[in-house]
Amino acid sequence: MTEAARSTVPVPVSVAAPSRPARRIRLLKSAGVRFGVIYAALFGISAMALAAFLWWSTAGLLERQTVAAINQDSEALIDRFLESGPTGAMAAIKDRVAGDIEDDSLYLLVDPDYNYIEGNLNAWPSHMPMDQDWDELKLDRAGVPALMQVHYFELPGGYHMLVGRDIAVRAQLGRMIGGALLWAAVIAVILGTIGAWAVRGLFRSTIADVSATAIAVSAGDLTRRVRVAGADDEFDLLAQTINDMLDRISRLMDGVRQVSNAIAHDLRTPITRARTRLEDAAIHATTEAELRAAVERAMADLDGIVGVFQALLRISEIEAGARRSAFAPVDLVPLLTDITELYDAVAEDAGMVLQTEIAKTLPAFGDRDMIQQAVANLLDNALKFSPPGGVIHVSAQLAGGAIRIEVADQGPGIPEPDRIRATERFFRGEQARSTPGSGLGLSLVQAVAHLHGGEIQLLDAKPGLRAVLTLALGRPATSRPAHG
């Protein structure tokens, strides 16, 4: 492992306590408190609506019944009065008073001077207000205090009449219900407050994890993720979305880190070499030929560095996905035939055999140049690592709704632990160390694969390496995010 490789492992960074700034949020500004208050208000309103309905359907019903009874009774009495004068009414009242076994009715007929004519009340109540039809009267009836609801009428000829009903029962029920409702209100307030507190807590705990993660991430710990409760609800969806975003960011960060490490370490070597050659020549060269040779070698080194830079820029250009707008349908059959033909001669020259097995039709959608370059990189690798006499097998098929291009060689392959890292920029396995190359070839293949909605897999060809490049068929909707 080089130092560059080691330092790509994410470095854990200490994280500030995440909840402290959240506590500092002023109470009124807190969305949690707001949610709690809204909850309490809704709860209170529902409780009040329920109480009002309860009142209306119990005490209210009794009151309405009393009024209806008084109305009915008095209408009948007035009719009698109109039919047969005060005597008729007197008889009717007498009948009613006699029939009133429960003693809950009140009748009183008086002449224009408020003198008693008939009824079960001795005298016209002194405090009877004359400006309204209805009133509640507190009376002393045979030593028992009673609460009566009374209706007052003015009759023709200056007569006055009172019709009433005892409403003590109703009043008692009203008090009972009122008391119960008061207690219920107290309980509602307590429950509402507890509920509001719980809602606020729930809200805060849900938000706290997200904000703690965000704080940790902004403090530099890109490994932190929002907890997914597994309830598959909206909060989980949010957590998942945030986590996906963080994954993407950390992959990009890793990429940037890899590249900067690589520039710091991997490019330093050829730059040092070029510089050394030039300095050595400047100091020690005695003939012009020697000087020229040194300059030429230094130029070759610089060309190598430029090559690495171009490859890096090309990879980031591909990863940025800007070229996706230039995608077009590409038939891979002639493309692959051409490129294998180009490399066939090289293989033959090196005493290797290049076998091809290409399907009749391979309609892809993408960038022709990029796919060419990706396949060329795989072939370059295969040729570089194949032993003399080795067989390189290239096949391209439609498989599982994708185009599968395989390049298998009989070289040393890539050991299992290195395979995942082989597509990282500048990664070079032990086997590759002694061969020329920049360690960018497979990174480019991977970038191209991802842009085309596919991937690159490195498998064991026993012996050798089997590189499988898949490309989405037709028009890919979105590209898959880059791995690592």
Added chain:
Amino acid sequence: MRILVVEDDKDVAAFVVKGLREAGHVVEHTGNGRDGLFLAASENFDAIVLDRMLPGGVDGLRLLETLRAQNNLTPVLFLSAMAQVDDRVKGLKAGGDDYMTKPFAFAELLARVEALTRRGKTDQPATKLVTADLEMDLLSRSVKRAGQKIDLQPREFRLLEFLMRHTGQVVTRTMLLEGVWDYHFDPQTNVIDVHVSRLRQKVDKPFPMALIHTVRNAGYMLRPEEV
């Protein structure tokens, strides 16, 4: 040949101008776009080497677009640090004939500039290409040398055709990769060398005189005599 170099970097410009003059060309140089446009529009050049980012309010793209709008068809080679595929596409769309990115090797620049000027001259479609005793019939797609028929694969035919169209000129590996295979990347393996050496086996090996020569640090050249 008269070549106009529009390049604002003094060192690069001096190097290009010196190199082109050494190769036997007449070179004019200017460091800004406005003067470049004036020179290009008012005088006759065989080729223009044009930087994209230029001071003076007129950049390379604007200069070329203005020139093409005036029906001036002087071949233009862009020499730019803007190396992205999109930049290249833009340059060629604006009417550029070739696009090179910095840093560059002078041999490559020279070869491409000379190839441009040749392209400008032979516009009428040839049916037959001849170099010394090597003959290529483009209609029947057959090749003869000293009256003897040579069998070539389609790709070998196109490779030889490209070399013959540039007889006497240096052709770099990149130019071959672009011109014959239409590939716009550098393979790590020296694929071009292998294909040229195969072509040599058929075209040069059976005959006393070699026509395909290797030019050190540059590429290949098809030419009648050894120099």
